[in-house]
Amino acid sequence: MVAFDNHPALVLNADFRPLSYFPLSLWSWQDAVRAVVADRVCVVSEYDREIRSPRFTMRLPSVISLKEYVPAARRPAFTRFNVFLRDRFTCQYCGTAFPTHDLTFDHVVPRARGGRTTWDNVVTACSPCNLRKGCRSAGEAGMALLSRPDQPSTYQLQVNGRSFPPNYLHQSWRDYLYWDSELEQF
Incomplete structure (x- = not known):
């Protein structure tokens, strides 16, 4: 079995902003899967990797958003x-x-x-x-x-x-971390 430790999930608030920027709001793949199964989050983006059990298969979430807004x-x-x-x-x-x-x-x-x-x-x-x-x-x-x-x-x-x-940024996170940064002008 290959370890999934290098597959954390970026956690977004219900407004699709990260809960925090530094340290970046990340959950382990285990916490992200538990939250998906408990129906506390929506999966926004996924890794190409899957986890399996005898009755269940799902792709690992790479970006998740909380279903309920947490005020800062x-x-x-x-x-x-x-x-x-x-x-x-x-x-x-x-x-x-x-x-x-x-x-x-x-x-x-x-x-x-x-x-x-x-x-x-x-x-x-x-x-x-x-x-x-x-x-x-x-x-x-x-x-x-x-x-x-x-x-x-x-x-x-x-x-x-x-x-x-952060030291590591998965491609699927970029749209959610820098959505409010200034765009280049051509």
Whole structure:
């Protein structure tokens, strides 16, 4: 039996937009098949591969849409990952982009000075800049913030997420991931 692990399904909301862009909303082939059998999703596109049981044969879904619309959260959760995504995985002091494992977050007003861990006081920083700033303000450390931190909307995070394409894109997903991108003019 050949493994189907490299056959995930792109999950779209009932309005045919991905549930999320980064990380891309994907379900394993097993979860996608379970949802199809439970009649919770519609199959929009399929792979050429089939799964079989003694009484059942179906092609693996490559794109599925939920039958019931799931509204996006009004306010994104305040998480380390969402701070990095808001700041586009870029140190807000030196302007260099880094992989997530090389990033930290920094309190603009240091916690030792009463700064809180909130959207408007936390920015993405690389370790060298975070250490250089230390327990001082950016001005005291001779540094400047590239942008003022604030709470992003879910839409802003989705826009930022589109800038970071996933490692793997099946051809059948392209119409649903980039349907609202600007078209080329001839």
